[in-house]
Amino acid sequence: MKFLRLILLAFVASLSSNSAVVFAKSGPPNIVFILADDLGVSDLGCTGSTFYDTPNLDQLAREGMRFTQAYAACPVCSPTRAAYMTGKYPPRTGITDYIGGYHKEKLLPAPNQDHLALEEFTIAEALKAAGYVTAHVGKWHLGGEGFYPEQQGYDVNVGGCRAGHPPSYFSPYQIATLPDGPKGEYLNDRLATECEKFLDENKDHRFFLSFCQYAVHTPLQAKPDMIKKYEAKLAKIKDHSHDFRSEGATRDRRVQNHPTYAAMVESMDDAVGRIMKKLSALGLDKNTVIIFTSDNGGLSTMNQAPTSNAPFRAGKGWLYEGGIREPMIVKWPGVTKPKTLCNAPVITMDFYPTLLHIAGAPQRPEQHRDGIDITPLFTGGKIRERNFYWHYPHYGNQGGQPGGAIRSGDWKLIEWYESGRTELYNLKNDKEEQHDLASSESTKVEELESQLAAWRKDVNAIMPTPNPDWTGEPRKKANKAKAAVAE
Numbered sequence: 001m002k003f004l005r006l007i008l009l010a011f012v013a014s015l016s017s018n019s020a021v022v023f024a025k026s027g028p029p030n031i032v033f034i035l036a037d038d039l040g041v042s043d044l045g046c047t048g049s050t051f052y053d054t055p056n057l058d059q060l061a062r063e064g065m066r067f068t069q070a071y072a073a074c075p076v077c078s079p080t081r082a083a084y085m086t087g088k089y090p091p092r093t094g095i096t097d098y099i100g101g102y103h104k105e106k107l108l109p110a111p112n113q114d115h116l117a118l119e120e121f122t123i124a125e126a127l128k129a130a131g132y133v134t135a136h137v138g139k140w141h142l143g144g145e146g147f148y149p150e151q152q153g154y155d156v157n158v159g160g161c162r163a164g165h166p167p168s169y170f171s172p173y174q175i176a177t178l179p180d181g182p183k184g185e186y187l188n189d190r191l192a193t194e195c196e197k198f199l200d201e202n203k204d205h206r207f208f209l210s211f212c213q214y215a216v217h218t219p220l221q222a223k224p225d226m227i228k229k230y231e232a233k234l235a236k237i238k239d240h241s242h243d244f245r246s247e248g249a250t251r252d253r254r255v256q257n258h259p260t261y262a263a264m265v266e267s268m269d270d271a272v273g274r275i276m277k278k279l280s281a282l283g284l285d286k287n288t289v290i291i292f293t294s295d296n297g298g299l300s301t302m303n304q305a306p307t308s309n310a311p312f313r314a315g316k317g318w319l320y321e322g323g324i325r326e327p328m329i330v331k332w333p334g335v336t337k338p339k340t341l342c343n344a345p346v347i348t349m350d351f352y353p354t355l356l357h358i359a360g361a362p363q364r365p366e367q368h369r370d371g372i373d374i375t376p377l378f379t380g381g382k383i384r385e386r387n388f389y390w391h392y393p394h395y396g397n398q399g400g401q402p403g404g405a406i407r408s409g410d411w412k413l414i415e416w417y418e419s420g421r422t423e424l425y426n427l428k429n430d431k432e433e434q435h436d437l438a439s440s441e442s443t444k445v446e447e448l449e450s451q452l453a454a455w456r457k458d459v460n461a462i463m464p465t466p467n468p469d470w471t472g473e474p475r476k477k478a479n480k481a482k483a484a485v486a487e
Contacts, residue, residue: 028360029332030288031127031208032275033351035084036268037077037139037165037217038316040298040309041325043256043265051233051256052265056273057329060292064331065340065378071407072296073348075316075323075392075400076101077164078141080295080348081212085122085142085152087352087368091391091461093120098164099141103395105474106418107402107464110393115143116152121367123352124153127208130361135198136160138191138212148177154210158194166214169221169264186223188215188264192271196278203282208355211275215268218299220306222263230259261306289332289358291351297323301398313433317396319405319414320433324390332358336378345407347388350374370459385409389455393417393464402464406452413438413448417464422449 041047044054046061073083078098079090090096094113102109116122124134133156136149140160149157159178167174171185181190195211234257256262272292279285298307300315300322309315309322316323328346330336349371356363357373376383390405402417410428415421424438424445438445456463 028130028206029358030206030284031132031355031358032279032288032290033208033210033355034272034275034290034292035081035138035210035212036292036294036327037212037214038296038299039216039265039268039294039327040300040307040315040322041294041312041327042309043216043298043307044269044327046329047327049256051230051237052262054265054269056269056276057292057327060272060276060290060331061329061339063338064290064329065336065342067328067330067342067344067346069343069345070293070326070328071345071347071388072294072324072326074390075296075318076394076396077139077217077295081140081142082116083348083370084351085116085124086120087123087349087364087371088120089349089370089389089391089459091456091459092370093117095142096391096462097394099143099162100164101394101397103397104467105395106467106470106472107393107395108467109395109402109464110462112394115147118147118151120152121364122152123355124149124208124210126153126352126356126361126364126367127359128153128155130356130359131206132208132359133202133205134208134210135202136210136212137194137198139164139214139217140212156198158198159191159214160212165217165219167219169214169219186267188213188267188271192274195271195275199275199278199282199284203284208359209275211271213268213271215271216261216264216298220258220260220264222260222267226263226266227259230262233262234259255310256308258306286333289330291328291330293328293348294326297325299398301400305398311432314400315398317398317400319390319392319400319403321412321427321431323400324405330378332378337380340380342377344374344377344383345388346374346377347371387451387455389452389459391456391459391461393462404452404456404461406448406455408448408451411444411448413445413452415449415452424448 044057046058072080074080074090076098079095082093082095083090097112099114128134134154135156136154137158141164144162149160161176169187172180279288297315298309299305300307300309312322314320314322352368353371353373357375388407393402405414410426412425412427414423422438423436424441425433
């Protein structure tokens, strides 16, 4: 019997030739995937913030592996969510801007699909086929009725609809797929309760819980007592320029000192903590993988922007690092070692094939064609080097311009579609993207421009077009401010 068991374990381990991961006796683990909304890379205590309190995510990082170069597929939400669901770069899905967005200036933005096509075989469908009970809790923003999570492979949908943000974080929420709770109930608390309910009901089944928080997206609303806590904390800080560990950002530099936003971050963290505690109470924590990340950079480049992504430049809506670099934590008991860091670059599309490997399910390379299985990194191994690409043919609510970008090794090139101007940075020496080397590294610029153009052709990326009605006057600042909460 012992010999047969060894053969079985060897067979399971061989499901991926690139990983040394071996499943527990109980089989493939449960999966909890937590996606925050608009959470910046520097918004956690474990990633540098000294103003926001995130004890649960800090604990998760201590118990697992934290990634220092994790990227979102797009600097705004819907495209990144589509990439997570499909394993494809956003242009392949037709979703390159947040659904419902359309702003024109000198250029007319590229067409943007208003839903994730039902023809896509989503990660939820793949895990359901592998025997998992699947649940989506929270924000969806990948289509209206007929394109909800339950049409894309989820057995349970709580709160997922067309909306990109809640009209209110306090009940009544006015969310189509979430019955209102008692007046004044806070949304983060309610969604955490729904997650706990799902875990209770499925503790005897293998499950995939996709918890996509609405927080910390606008509107900025938090519990009054928690706001007071941060107002008191702020009053004790004399020099706000030093309330952040990572120093040196010289452009788009803002501090983290917004009490309401800080309270929202803590409530987001509380929801994560409740899931962790529930898993432990049910005895499921030793056989559950928890993955945490965000969909785009923190909101940091508008007037009264609530957070800072320092030392990284800019934020949501921009192709600079502050707009696309994300916090990411993975805890897989018995696989990831506690308190470990991974410096390998990874990106949203990688979640699909990685989750398949975790589930012991077959890979689907024709579906997740742009992502790779990153489980070797969980045990200190390596993955192949590759380029990363971005295509954002839209005007961002936060002031961002239509453009594309490529990261190749330490080099990053940004191409602005209005002017054709390029910027070139060496991220190893200049993570703040303050020193544009395009004029002195013309050969590298040509090389990366060529690769970016070839990639756009490969993914059928649609470019913006000239606006025949352009008068030379950009959108009014008031319109930008009003639009900022629409996504």
